[in-house]
Amino acid sequence: MYLSQTILPLTILAAAAVRASVLDATPDAAANNVTAPSITGRNCSEFYITVDVSAETEKLNVTAPANQFELTDLVTTLASVNVPMQSLSTGTVQLNATYKIWSQLCVPTGFTANGTLEFAIHGINFDHSYWSFDGPGSKYNYVDAALKAGHAIFTYDRLGVGRSSKPNGITEVQISTEIAIAAALVDKVKQKLQFKNIVGIGHSFGSIQLTRIANKYGNLFHGMVLTGFSTNTQGLPATTAGFGLEIASQQNPLRFGSLSTSYLATGGIVNDQQLFFYAPNTKLRVLQLTENTKATLTIGELLIQNPVAAPTYTNPVYIVTGDRDFIFCGGNCSVSTNGSSDLLQPSKSLFPGVSDFSTYVAPNVGHGINQHENAPAVYEKMEQWIVQRFQ
Numbered sequence: 587m588y589l590s591q592t593i594l595p596l597t598i599l600a601a602a603a604v605r606a607s608v609l610d611a612t613p614d615a616a617a618n619n620v621t622a623p624s625i626t627g628r629n630c631s632e633f634y635i636t637v638d639v640s641a642e643t644e645k646l647n648v649t650a651p652a653n654q655f656e657l658t659d660l661v662t663t664l665a666s667v668n669v670p671m672q673s674l675s676t677g678t679v680q681l682n683a684t685y686k687i688w689s690q691l692c693v694p695t696g697f698t699a700n701g702t703l704e705f706a707i708h709g710i711n712f713d714h715s716y717w718s719f720d721g722p723g724s725k726y727n728y729v730d731a732a733l734k735a736g737h738a739i740f741t742y743d744r745l746g747v748g749r750s751s752k753p754n755g756i757t758e759v760q761i762s763t764e765i766a767i768a769a770a771l772v773d774k775v776k777q778k779l780q781f782k783n784i785v786g787i788g789h790s791f792g793s794i795q796l797t798r799i800a801n802k803y804g805n806l807f808h809g810m811v812l813t814g815f816s817t818n819t820q821g822l823p824a825t826t827a828g829f830g831l832e833i834a835s836q837q838n839p840l841r842f843g844s845l846s847t848s849y850l851a852t853g854g855i856v857n858d859q860q861l862f863f864y865a866p867n868t869k870l871r872v873l874q875l876t877e878n879t880k881a882t883l884t885i886g887e888l889l890i891q892n893p894v895a896a897p898t899y900t901n902p903v904y905i906v907t908g909d910r911d912f913i914f915c916g917g918n919c920s921v922s923t924n925g926s927s928d929l930l931q932p933s934k935s936l937f938p939g940v941s942d943f944s945t946y947v948a949p950n951v952g953h954g955i956n957q958h959e960n961a962p963a964v965y966e967k968m969e970q971w972i973v974q975r976f977q
C-alpha cells in the first residue's frame with residue numbers, strides 16, 4: 587500500500603526473529619491437493635503451514651475503534667497535511683505466537699533442483715489470489731506467467747488475510763510479525779522443494795516487506811522484484827483519505843463478520859478504482875472482481891508501513907511500477923527529480939550495497955498492476971529479468 591514515513595517516523599529495526607523453525611500444520615481438506623488437473627505442465631499444492639514467530643512489535647497507543655465514527659476520526663487525522671501526527675508508538679514489545687498460514691506451491695513440469703523459485707508477497711486489499719487473478723488461463727494471472735518461464739512459485743495469504751490466522755489487528759498483525767512469518771515460510775518451502783535460487787516478488791505492502799526482510803535477513807533472497815513500489819510519498823495523504831476505510835465486519839458481515847473492529851476494508855468499488863486502477867487500460871469486470879474478492883487490512887498495518895534501507899543486502903533489485911500509480915507516485919511516476927528520470931530511481935537509496943539495480947515504469951498502468959490490460963507485457967519484463975540472472 588503506501589508509506590507512512592510521515593505518519594510514524596519509526597526507525598524500526600524490527601527485531602523479529604523466527605524462534606523454532608516451522609512445522610507442518612495438520613493439513614485441512616485441501617492439503618496437498620493437486621489442483622487444476624486439467625492444466626498440464628504444473629503441479630500446484632495447497633496447504634497450511636504452522637509458524638512459531640517471535641517478533642519485536644510496536645506498542646501502539648490505539649484501541650480498536652468502537653464504531654465507524656471513531657475510525658473515520660483516526661483516518662482524518664492520519665490524512666491531514668497540516669496536523670503533525672504524534673507518534674502512536676510508545677515502545678516495542680516482544681510477541682511470541684503461533685499462526686496458521688495458508689499457502690500454495692506451484693511447480694512447472696520438468697523443474698529441476700537447479701531451478702528458480704519465486705516467493706510472492708501480496709499487498710493490501712488483496713489475498714494470495716492477486717498473483718493468480720481471474721484464475722488459471724487468465725491474462726491477469728502472474729502465477730501462469732512464472733510457470734511458463736519455468737519457475738516454481740510460492741504464494742500465501744498474509745497474516746490476517748484470506749484463510750490465514752486472524753489475530754489481534756493492532757498488537758499482532760503488524761509488519762514486523764509479517765516479515766518474521768515470511769522468513770519462516772522461506773525455510774519451510776526449502777523443506778518442500780529443491781531449488782537453486784529464490785527470488786522475492788512483492789506487490790505494494792508486499793514490496794515494503796521485502797525491504798524490511800532485506801534489512802533484517804540480508805541476502806535471504808537471491809534477487810528481489812518490487813512491484814507497485816517507490817519511496818515517493820506525495821500521494822500519501824490523498825491515498826489515506828481515498829481508501830474510504832470502513833470497519834470490515836460492519837461493511838460486509840457475510841465475508842468479514844467474524845473479524846474484530848481493528849480489521850478494515852476500503853469503502854467500496856469507487857475507492858478501489860481511484861487508488862488501484864488506471865481506468866482507460868482496465869475493464870469494469872476486472873474492477874468488479876477486485877471489489878468482490880477484496881481483502882482486509884488492519885490498524886497495525888495501516889500505522890506502520892514505511893520501507894527501511896537494507897545496507898547488508900547486495901543481490902539484484904528490480905522495481906516495477908505503473909506510470910499512473912496513484913499511491914506510490916501521486917498518479918504520475920514519469921516525473922524527473924533530482925537527476926533521475928522517474929520517481930522509481932530514488933528507491934536505490936534503500937539498497938546502498940546493490941550494484942545490479944534497475945527500474946521499469948510500466949505504461950498506462952495504475953497501482954494494481956495485475957488488473958491492467960497489458961499485464962502480460964509487464965510479466966514478460968519481470969520473467970526476463972529473472973531468467974537473465976537466474977535462468
Ligand SMILES: *[C@@H]1O[C@H](CO)[C@@H](O)[C@H](O)[C@H]1NC(C)=O
Nearest residue numbers: 615616617619620621622623
Ligand atoms: C481438490 O481440488 C479440486 C480442483 O480444484 C477440487 O474439485 C476438490 O474438491 C479438491 N479436493 C479437496 C479434498 O480439497
Ligand SMILES: *[C@@H]1O[C@H](CO)[C@@H](O)[C@H](O)[C@H]1NC(C)=O
Nearest residue numbers: 618620629630631691693778
Ligand atoms: C505434486 O506435488 C506434490 C507436493 O509437492 C507431490 O506430493 C506430488 O507427488 C506431485 N505430483 C506430481 C504428479 O508430480
Ligand SMILES: *[C@@H]1O[C@H](CO)[C@@H](O)[C@H](O)[C@H]1NC(C)=O
Nearest residue numbers: 646647648672673674675676
Ligand atoms: C496515548 O494517547 C492518549 C491520547 O489519545 C494520551 O493521552 C496518552 O498520553 C498516550 N499515552 C502514551 C503512553 O503516549
Ligand SMILES: *[C@@H]1O[C@H](CO)[C@@H](O)[C@H](O)[C@H]1NC(C)=O
Nearest residue numbers: 605606640641680681682683
Ligand atoms: C519469547 O520467546 C523468547 C525466545 O524464545 C523468550 O526469550 C521470551 O522470554 C519470550 N517472551 C515472551 C513475552 O513470552
Ligand SMILES: *[C@@H]1O[C@H](CO)[C@@H](O)[C@H](O)[C@H]1NC(C)=O
Nearest residue numbers: 696697698699700701782977
Ligand atoms: C540443471 O539440472 C538438470 C537436471 O538435473 C541438468 O540436466 C542441467 O544440466 C542443470 N543445469 C545447470 C545449469 O546446472
Ligand SMILES: *[C@@H]1O[C@H](CO)[C@@H](O)[C@H](O)[C@H]1NC(C)=O
Nearest residue numbers: 909910917918919920921922
Ligand atoms: C507526468 O509528468 C511529466 C513531467 O512533468 C509530464 O511531462 C507528463 O506529461 C506527465 N504525465 C501525465 C499523464 O500528466
Ligand SMILES: *[C@@H]1O[C@H](CO)[C@@H](O)[C@H](O)[C@H]1NC(C)=O
Nearest residue numbers: 817818922923924925929932
Ligand atoms: C530531491 O532531493 C532533495 C534533497 O535531497 C529532497 O529534499 C527532495 O525530497 C528530493 N525530491 C524528491 C522528489 O525526491
